[in-house]
Amino acid sequence: MAKREPALALVEMERELGYGFHSLAHPAEASKRFYSDLRPVADSAYERIKREFEEYQNRNDSKHDENLSQKLLQELDKTQIISHGQNKVIFAQRGRIGFYRFAVDIHYGFGFHLPLLFTEDEACRAMSLHPCGTCAGTPMFFCSLPKEIRHQIYTLALSDGEWRIRDVDVFDKFNLTRGIGDPGGFYFPLRNDLGLLSVNRQMRQEALPLAYRATTFHLDDMDDLLTVLIAVGETGRDNIEALYFPWESRSDLECKWGGGDPGSSGHSLALPNLHVTECVQLLKQCKRLKFMRLYFESDLIEGIAPEIFKADLGIQELRSIRIEKMEIWSLGHEPLEHYSLAHWLKEGMDCSRTLRSE
Template identity: 55%
Template sequence: MAKRKPTLSSKEMETALGYDGRSLTHTSDTSPRFYSDLTPVADHLDERLKREYEEYAMRKHSQQEGSFMAANHLQLDGTRTITNGQHTITLIQRNYIGIYRFTVDVHYGFGFHLPLLFTGEEACRTVSLAKLQLDQTRAVTQGFFKLPPEIRDHIYTLAIPNGTWNIQEADSFDRSTFVGSIGDLSGYYYPLSKVLGILHVNRKMRQEALPLAIRATTFSLDDMDDIFMLLIAIGETGRDNIESLHFPWESRSDMESKWEEDPAADDHVVALPKLHAMTCVQLLKQCKRLRFLRLYFGSDLVGNMAPEAFKSDPGIQELCAVRIEQVEVWSLGHKSLKNNPLADWLRDEMQRSGARMGSMEREPRHGS
């Protein structure tokens, strides 16, 4: 992983930003927060100052100073709350000094909580998409919708080919799609594919066809952080309908966080991700139709890590409890790790969990 190195002194960054780095305290937070790329907000003021300057420099370089200033004057009247059933997003504009002034708390009804720190532009994206409410009361008079639902579903299935979805530009996804989709708790507006014309005919057709399109799509991600963001961004509709996932069991924000804590540490230390592993599994467990999962591991990790350390890792233990019918474990070089002892153990544990859950569902209830 490339390590970021400051090119300016703290004094030079403070001069460019127009405020003292010591003001970036955020002492009102009682728990760690994360930026929109899932890296943690650092405890050290120098690291916070560097993050502020990187944001400032990025906007200046892309000549977005005007939109940046406008977004940072966004007023949310204290607190803005977005709700959908038991899911709630709370945005608060704080009296913080600096670019990152908005706390965003993602609370889902199944006990999930993600505390974030946003810029004004990011908060604006979240609120703006949340305002696009689905009109479920609009009368539909087109002849197509007079067909029985099962016939419409059959037509949708014929019109939706199987495909693979991946993030084309990670930075753009982090800064635009992810932060905007946080406000779309249902997942109705998630930009699944521009080529699936059936999703763009009208609201009613999108509402009916989107679940089927998600089921027909294999989601292939490059990082645990990507799957974490996807399962938030795609909303409840996405989590309810995803059937196939591919992603590596490693996290770029985890690696970056470890380096910032100890810059002298060896880059090649064999370690499992810690930062978002448990919450990632928490989201995976909400994928009710998940049938196929392909996990990628570094060959050095499954080849050199002590078996007991691997099996007792909290993230791995939680992963073993995910209900899944078919699991494959591959190397990062896209080769099957079949006959690797740790890979085989993980696959068997996960499939055994799926088999147990399946048999419990098939058992007849007393009195039925």
């Protein structure tokens, strides 16, 4: 069996980097920040330098993005704001040393705030968008059709499909960062099988909402949910109709495990809390959401005390969402609604039941 390479000591990583922890700007103003993978920025010197060192190694192992616009790099020297209606993203450089030195604050008009810490590459990607499509304009005969007819044509041309994150690291590095700089969601790469979205700008703008309605999103956890609902922008959130995702978070689990064995300390029965409020805020902005399938660890539904489950703030926030069709399944893809807790949660989120009671 191959031996695991020993972790480097703090002083060794600082020596290799050429700078130490005390040279880094503190990432937090009023609240904790997160990296683009939603893991919290640690307070400890070792964890901060370890993240810097991992980025340093990644750049040595792969070619650095040398196509970043010099103009964008110059703009990052001062605070930049991207606005879209009541939504805005603020970019501010918090120092000159280290890779992770750009504070990125996402503020949406419905009270959502996510404070992030980006590298120079990530900040540049968020600020650099490229127009979609290859045609200069929409054919005149098509433009002359009434909007209702054009929409009927789009509906016939758009097939139903599914969307998943194939590589979470690639998604966080590229799609999420670019999506942050596109609050309207115009440029999100929804599906490769929908060539209609690449014809030109007008057709994409008109057909994109319908494409979201025809797409079912399958996500691996709440971190994916949070990043996707940011990356798709307002257009995506306004039109997504079907979501499948587990009620668990990999970054939350890592914080609870602390590098240990989750089974030995009972963390498998813990409900997530790290990004719960932000996830629910974004879910409530999915105005056309009609179908949701939530996955829970079956051991949690079977083993957690009912009073703890019902008193959990995340579960209470989740239960305030109203859905036309709601399903609760195990991670093994089996329905859990015969369990009283799952039934209680589904009953509270049932839109039709709520309307009947009113």
